[in-house]
Amino acid sequence: MNGPVRYDRAITVGLVRSVRRIFLSRPGNHALTILMYHSVSDGNEDHVPPYYRVRTHPAVFAQHMQWLRENNIRGVTLREGLANHTRAGTPGARQVVLTFDDGFGDFMTAAFPILSQHGFGATVFLATAFVGNQPRLFKQKECLTWCDIRELHKGGIEFGSHTVNHPQLHDLDRSQIRAELLTSKSMIEQELGNEVFSFSYPYAFPSGDPLFVNELSILLGEAAYGCQVTTEVGRNHPGVQPFRLKRLPVNACDDHELFTAKLAGDYDWLGRAQGVLKQCRRPHLHP
Numbered sequence: 271m272n273g274p275v276r277y278d279r280a281i282t283v284g285l286v287r288s289v290r291r292i293f294l295s296r297p298g299n300h301a302l303t304i305l306m307y308h309s310v311s312d313g314n315e316d317h318v319p320p321y322y323r324v325r326t327h328p329a330v331f332a333q334h335m336q337w338l339r340e341n342n343i344r345g346v347t348l349r350e351g352l353a354n355h356t357r358a359g360t361p362g363a364r365q366v367v368l369t370f371d372d373g374f375g376d377f378m379t380a381a382f383p384i385l386s387q388h389g390f391g392a393t394v395f396l397a398t399a400f401v402g403n404q405p406r407l408f409k410q411k412e413c414l415t416w417c418d419i420r421e422l423h424k425g426g427i428e429f430g431s432h433t434v435n436h437p438q439l440h441d442l443d444r445s446q447i448r449a450e451l452l453t454s455k456s457m458i459e460q461e462l463g464n465e466v467f468s469f470s471y472p473y474a475f476p477s478g479d480p481l482f483v484n485e486l487s488i489l490l491g492e493a494a495y496g497c498q499v500t501t502e503v504g505r506n507h508p509g510v511q512p513f514r515l516k517r518l519p520v521n522a523c524d525d526h527e528l529f530t531a532k533l534a535g536d537y538d539w540l541g542r543a544q545g546v547l548k549q550c551r552r553p554h555l556h557p
């Protein structure tokens with residue numbers, strides 16, 4: 271008898287409660303939710319703690335997209351998500367922004383076919399030194415080529431900048447940061463003939479250094495970016511600064527219970543806790 275009892279409990283406490291949180295009109299439902307993926311590929315990362323894993327297996331990714339679909343939530347690009355979020359009077363706009371950092375080649379082969387099945391958009395962030403006419407390697411994995419990128423762009427995928435060299439921007443001087451922002455942006459624009467709107471900060475966002483964060487916002491504005499996503503954890507509430515958008519990290523460890531809990535806002539506490547820790551650890555910002 272224990273089996274069915276546990277099963278009932280799991281459905282009640284895990285699934286039903288989590289799904290109800292998505293549907294109920296809580297204040298948090300007006301938040302802009304941005305998911306952060308990296309690689310959609312098989313392979314294990316057992317040596318890496320679950321929070322830091324960057325792979326989402328294609329079968330798991332397909333499930334994530336299916337769960338969104340079942341809850342009438344549409345996956346959209348960052349540009350579209352932000353426009354819907356800031357536009358007044360968009361009742362019932364059920365959307366989640368899907369972002370992919372590092373521009374791995376598996377976005378083309380594994381993620382895009384699944385997104386297409388659902389008619390979902392997404393934003394992919396490229397570190398342009400790792401993009402060529404032939405696949406280049408980043409972290410021992412093949413990246414998208416310009417040919418892939420042009421094709422994906424025609425398929426409704428938005429491309430943003432993730433710098434040129436994927437450096438720790440916090441360690442660079444102002445002119446070097448400016449070059450990373452401007453060169454990557456103009457290279458993508460040249461290839462796609464389309465304005466680049468979004469920027470993704472590489473590595474952990476240095477929240478504990480408000481002077482740097484402020485200066486970076488100014489440089490992003492000067493480089494004509496419209497927004498920046500970070501590794502700060504959480505959803506974004508109305509009035510959020512566009513150059514400091516939080517995201518929810520997602521990987522192969524996100525089963526239904528955890529994935530839906532994140533969408534419902536039950537993971538936002540982690541961002542607040544990390545913020546407090548970073549304040550305490552200043553100036554040692556990077557793990």
Ligand SMILES: [Zn+2]
Pocket residue numbers: 371372432436472473
């Ligand atoms: Zn990255």
